[in-house]
Amino acid sequence: MSSRHALAPVRSVDDHxxxxxxxxxPLAARATEAVPMDRALGRRLSADVYSPLxxxxxxxxxxxxxxxxxxxxxxxxxxxxxxxxVAAGNTGAxxxxxxxxxxxxxxxxxxxxxxxxVPVEHTQSDGATVTIERSRAAGDFVREAGTDVxxxxxxxxxGTLLKPxxxxxxxxxxxxxxxxxxxVRAAVITTGDELVQAGLRLLPGQIYNSNGLALAAALxxxxxxxxxxxxxxxxxxxxxxxxxxxxxxxxxxxxxGGVSMGDFEVVKEVLSGLGGEFGHxxxxxxxxxxITVVEGTPVxxxxxxxVSTMVSFDMxxxxxxxxxxxxxxxxxxxxxxxxxxxxxxxxxxLLRGKLTPEGVEPLAGQGSHLIATMAQADVLxxxxxxxxxxxxxxxxxxxxL
Numbered sequence: 001m002s003s004r005h006a007l008a009p010v011r012s013v014d015d016h017x018x019x020x021x022x023x024x025x026p027l028a029a030r031a032t033e034a035v036p037m038d039r040a041l042g043r044r045l046s047a048d049v050y051s052p053l054x055x056x057x058x059x060x061x062x063x064x065x066x067x068x069x070x071x072x073x074x075x076x077x078x079x080x081x082x083x084x085x086v087a088a089g090n091t092g093a094x095x096x097x098x099x100x101x102x103x104x105x106x107x108x109x110x111x112x113x114x115x116x117x118v119p120v121e122h123t124q125s126d127g128a129t130v131t132i133e134r135s136r137a138a139g140d141f142v143r144e145a146g147t148d149v150x151x152x153x154x155x156x157x158x159g160t161l162l163k164p165x166x167x168x169x170x171x172x173x174x175x176x177x178x179x180x181x182x183x184v185r186a187a188v189i190t191t192g193d194e195l196v197q198a199g200l201r202l203l204p205g206q207i208y209n210s211n212g213l214a215l216a217a218a219l220x221x222x223x224x225x226x227x228x229x230x231x232x233x234x235x236x237x238x239x240x241x242x243x244x245x246x247x248x249x250x251x252x253x254x255x256x257g258g259v260s261m262g263d264f265e266v267v268k269e270v271l272s273g274l275g276g277e278f279g280h281x282x283x284x285x286x287x288x289x290x291i292t293v294v295e296g297t298p299v300x301x302x303x304x305x306x307v308s309t310m311v312s313f314d315m316x317x318x319x320x321x322x323x324x325x326x327x328x329x330x331x332x333x334x335x336x337x338x339x340x341x342x343x344x345x346x347x348x349x350l351l352r353g354k355l356t357p358e359g360v361e362p363l364a365g366q367g368s369h370l371i372a373t374m375a376q377a378d379v380l381x382x383x384x385x386x387x388x389x390x391x392x393x394x395x396x397x398x399x400x401l
Contacts, residue, residue, distance in 0.1 A: 012385075013315055013348050016281045016289060021320040023291070023298040024184075027251050031324050033182040037171055043180040044223070044326035045160045051153045051173045054146035059110040060088075063141045066101045066123055066130050067114035070138040079131045086111060101130050110142055117141035149173065159326055181326035183225035187246035188215045190231045191239060191257040191266050192304060197231070211256040211309045218313050219254070223325020234258070234266045243270070247297035254317070257304025260288045267301050276301070282385055284347040286312040307374050311350050314380065314399065332382065332397045335360045341383060341390040348385045352377035353398060360398055377401055 011019075032046040061067065072080060080101040086094050088107035096102050096113035103125075104110065104117060115138040122134040149155065155173065156166050162178070170178060195209035196202055209231060216226045227249045232239040239258075246253045258267030259278060268278050268290060276292035278301070285308040290301030302312040322329060336359035343349040353360040355378040362381060363373050379398040383390060390396065 010280050010282045010346075011289075013281055013283045016291075017316045017319065019291060020298075020300060020316055023293070024252060024317075024320045024324065027184055027324055031182045031184070032179060034177045035180050036177050037167065037175060040162050040170075040178045040180060041164065041167055043162050043178070043183075045156055045158050045162065045179060046181045046326060047158050047179040048154055049156045049170060049175070049178060051149045051151060051155050052175070053173055054151050055149035055173055056143050056145050056147065058145050060143050061104040061106055061108050061110060061117045061141060062143050063117055063119045064106050065104060065117045065119040065141065066125075066132070067096060067104045067111050067117050068101045068132065068136070069096070069098075069114060070116045070136055070140075072099055072101075073116075073118060073132045073135050076135050077131050077133050079129050081129055082125065082127070101132070103130075115139065115142065159328075161327075181223070181324070183223060184321060184324050185227045185249065185251045186219045186224040186321075187228035187250035187253045188212050188219070188226065188230070189239075189242050189246055189253065189255045190215075190304075191234065191255060193234050195231060195257075210306050211304065214306065214310055215254055215256060215313060218310065218318070219321070222318050222321045223327050224321055232266065236266060236270055239266045239270050243294060243299070247295045247299065250297060253294070253297060253299040254313070255290075255299060255301045256309045257302075259290045259301045259303055271299065271301065281316075282347050283311070283315065284344070284349055286315070286350070287347070289316075307352075310374060311380065314401065315350060330400055332399055333379075334395050335398055337362070337381070337390060337392055337394045337396045340392045341381075343383045343388050343390065345388050346385055349381075349383035350399075351381040351383065353379045353381040355379060360396065374401075 035043060083097050083100045083102055085103040086108040088105045090108055094102060094111040096111040102111050116136040118132050118136050124131040155169055160166060190209055190212040194206050196206045198208050212229050212231060216229050219226050228246050230242045232242045255267050258265045271292040274292060274294055276290055278290040280287045281289045285305060286303060288303045292299040300317060302309045338359045338361040341362055352363045352373050354363055360379060360381060363377055379400055382397040382399060
């Protein structure tokens, strides 16, 4: 591989992440869209949303009962003539005669001239008249227009993650669509002759492919839309075909495997000829890394060990994807270390840890193939490259998983 395609001999985690962010941040210029209300759940608003109308839109009854004037029922019991029924959804203009009553349903418009509602359980009616058994004050059981929302009022701020309660309020004011951050379209390609799809029988030397599903889940959790999930053997032609399909469909492509120093590194071998940059990042796990731009699409090349793949995503790609999706940044937390650690010099260690009330406990078995240990972890313990011995009780930086 020519030197122009190589990374610096060792690049820091921060430098490599910055390189990725520089490639992906231009996606922000086209990272918003309008979506129909019925597809807005779980999306993040890209702009403030204001109400186009008052809510309630009109004066309406909060009870099934009888619309009257409070002065007509000041002394009870009193019998009043009925002059009609107003149902919910009635679009005609009803007017209450002086000294009369009109039957109203919950949500029905209050007739002009009425100022309160007597619930039906406090009345007796023969169909022509109604006897009111309890007095009511003006305003009782009347929902005035605009008492919930006023025209121009802020309903939901930019950045709001839309939940059912937000959808209810935004739909109630008649908005047909909402401005949201467009999900980054991501494609995933796993590589390796040894990987087998779940459900198939394993032959000697084969393992199940967990990286594809894990990366797709991580992308979805962090605001991306996975448009393609594919696997390639170590055959160059097959990988080229998968790559072309991925860069055609996606804004960014993630590959897993094929970037180390072995004899069958299909990703590195194919992409080096396309200007790919490959080398080591000073982190463990996840040292071997690559970056390529193919047909204008960034392609991020992660190592194939399951934990290396996931740590690479969390430390290198997760921050910018969350930014592009309008999701809040994941910030580090400092906690006391509950057991001493040894760390090799020159590599930033990202160790799996379990949270306890007392601090963070490193999990046994930190090998990059030990995916079950990753499932037990709550955080990554971030040990700087310069620290080789970290005593118990040291306050360390952690990143949530």
